[in-house]
Amino acid sequence: MTPFVRDQWYVAAYSTQVGRGLLARTVCGEPIVLYRTGGGQVAALADRCVHRRFPLSESKLVDDTIVCGYHGFTYGTDGRCVAVPGQQRIPRTARVTSYPVAEQDSFVWVWIGDAERAETSLIPRAPWLADARYTTVCGMEPLAARYSLLVDNLLDLSHETYLHGGYIGTPEVAETPVTTKVDEDDHVIYVSRHMDDAACPPFYAKSTGITGRIVRWQDIEYHPPCLYLLHSRVAPTGVLPEPDGSDPRGFHMEVVYAITPSTENTTYDFWAVARDFALDDDGVTEFVHESNRAVVLQDVEALDVLERAIAAEPAGVQELSINIDTGGLAARRMLAQLTRAAEAPPVPA
Amino acid sequence: MISAASATEPAREMAPAVTGTSVYRVDWLPGTDRLLGTCHCGAVIVADDPVRLWEWLLSHPDHR
Numbered sequence: 581m582t583p584f585v586r587d588q589w590y591v592a593a594y595s596t597q598v599g600r601g602l603l604a605r606t607v608c609g610e611p612i613v614l615y616r617t618g619g620g621q622v623a624a625l626a627d628r629c630v631h632r633r634f635p636l637s638e639s640k641l642v643d644d645t646i647v648c649g650y651h652g653f654t655y656g657t658d659g660r661c662v663a664v665p666g667q668q669r670i671p672r673t674a675r676v677t678s679y680p681v682a683e684q685d686s687f688v689w690v691w692i693g694d695a696e697r698a699e700t701s702l703i704p705r706a707p708w709l710a711d712a713r714y715t716t717v718c719g720m721e722p723l724a725a726r727y728s729l730l731v732d733n734l735l736d737l738s739h740e741t742y743l744h745g746g747y748i749g750t751p752e753v754a755e756t757p758v759t760t761k762v763d764e765d766d767h768v769i770y771v772s773r774h775m776d777d778a779a780c781p782p783f784y785a786k787s788t789g790i791t792g793r794i795v796r797w798q799d800i801e802y803h804p805p806c807l808y809l810l811h812s813r814v815a816p817t818g819v820l821p822e823p824d825g826s827d828p829r830g831f832h833m834e835v836v837y838a839i840t841p842s843t844e845n846t847t848y849d850f851w852a853v854a855r856d857f858a859l860d861d862d863g864v865t866e867f868v869h870e871s872n873r874a875v876v877l878q879d880v881e882a883l884d885v886l887e888r889a890i891a892a893e894p895a896g897v898q899e900l901s902i903n904i905d906t907g908g909l910a911a912r913r914m915l916a917q918l919t920r921a922a923e924a925p926p927v928p929a
Numbered sequence: 930m931i932s933a934a935s936a937t938e939p940a941r942e943m944a945p946a947v948t949g950t951s952v953y954r955v956d957w958l959p960g961t962d963r964l965l966g967t968c969h970c971g972a973v974i975v976a977d978d979p980v981r982l983w984e985w986l987l988s989h990p991d992h993r
Binding site: 757758759760761762763764765766768770788799801809811815827828829830831856857901902903905906909910913 | 933945947948949950951952953954955956957958959962964969977978979980982983987
């Protein structure tokens, strides 16, 4: 089983999902309750009362405190217990973990690990999701599979040809060689596939109106463990960006996934598609949302099946990797590297 | 056809910029089944198996 990578930021929710209610999420095996204070800040606390472990997410929000729904232990946004039933003295250990939290690019990020190491500058960016020059659709699908299977899936898009035919898959995706780069300093994996003359799959034909063959570029950036970006460019065959880098005749979709491990064999699959064309066309928006969600659900179905198959196998069964797996193998190595780094004792100052 | 992005859109680079100095690169050589791996020290390897290619890139003996 792939271990969780600690000392990392993970997406727990979309900002719009966190309000004046109590939202339960389990991130890297840690139950968390999220809510928004009256002042608009997001609070993230361990979702278990210290008293008898009742889930605080099944409790009551009173002003900015959570009152445990079982015996009334009351917690502030910092996790400290401010009231217990029937007595004046509040035990010194009556507090729950308060998680570092940040809102960025429409996501609520929580830090899993040593809070002393939490730096918001470490959160990778997906700026398109909160940019008025783009129209964004998004969703979240729970996955009954370990997160590493989704990483494998997204790092190797050749599966589009076989799993997503009729939406985004065409023969050229699996046929076109990829270039992989691994940035050891910034911990980013890049996988690029540029198709010069490809069939236009329905997802792009209907959203852009292109009727013929296309130039199709897929440029992946994976910022392990949580954020995956796919810069997708399509244009009629022969239409390339201008020498100055502008691209007025290209259609761009920024496809974003937040891959958040929940338990050892469940994952939150946050997905979003931001496009820079037909911004106000509600028909295109609805089509992109429905189509992309259908694609995500095809992945969910396949990975849930795969999880059950793998879980039933004895440990140590060998896989076979080929050229299409070059990026996925790099991702696995970097995840292992980050896991080891988080487990290492801090270097004395 | 739907209009593409506005011509006033700022210049953009589709292939994301790689900013680090320690970068491994693997090119799948077009028309072949072979992979060309390039270490950040400049060493190169051609292989037909990505597992062996990564093993070599990460531990090749003449790494500078």
